[in-house]
Amino acid sequence: AQSVSQHNHHVILSEAASLELGCNYSYGGTVNLFWYVQYPGQHLQLLLKYFSGDPLVKGIKGFEAEFIKSKFSFNLRKPSVQWSDTAEYFCAVQPGRRALTFGSGTRLQVQP
């Protein structure tokens, strides 16, 4: 069965700092990769997704992620975070058109 690891459980940054959240997965076949964000008290929103093609994908709100197949990684980045980015971030893996397997999430706290 596939699994997803998010090694950073809680990250605290100051505004304008750069962000990188790690995501590694284990699955032998072809997968779709996603990052979702959950703002306090809200539902999961799609940040970005990778299906195929250019391994560097851009999402909403200035986020991007890079798929490195050899490392089974799909790290999320943002050059300059804002206070409004405070949220929980989930990496997810999807083999084919099946259900998502989520990582445990990373809580990001951005201090003004």
Next chain:
Amino acid sequence: DSGVTQTPKHLITATGQRVTLRCSPRSGDLSVYWYQQSLDQGLQFLIQYYNGEERAKGNILERFSAQQFPDLHSELNLSSLELGDSALYFCASSVAGAGRTDTQYFGPGTRLTVL
């Protein structure tokens, strides 16, 4: 707003009781997924329906069941509730059409509290 709706938003009930959570997918989406989010287990897939038929099962307890109706809305039934069933229950929908690509859009969730 993802276009996926869930009712009720909050539900408080007692142990041993039975509840029904409802989900309406985005217009045009045929597939509905149910997930459970709890502090100790994280976000876990429960079950998927596609065009009225069960397609995949995840970590769903036997006390839980679901169905998808002809109008494509789905209901998740939780029975003999235990304290540990307290969680946020999300529904997601997708087109799940031909091809490998498929994006799931999540509803606002139902927060279930079992006392």
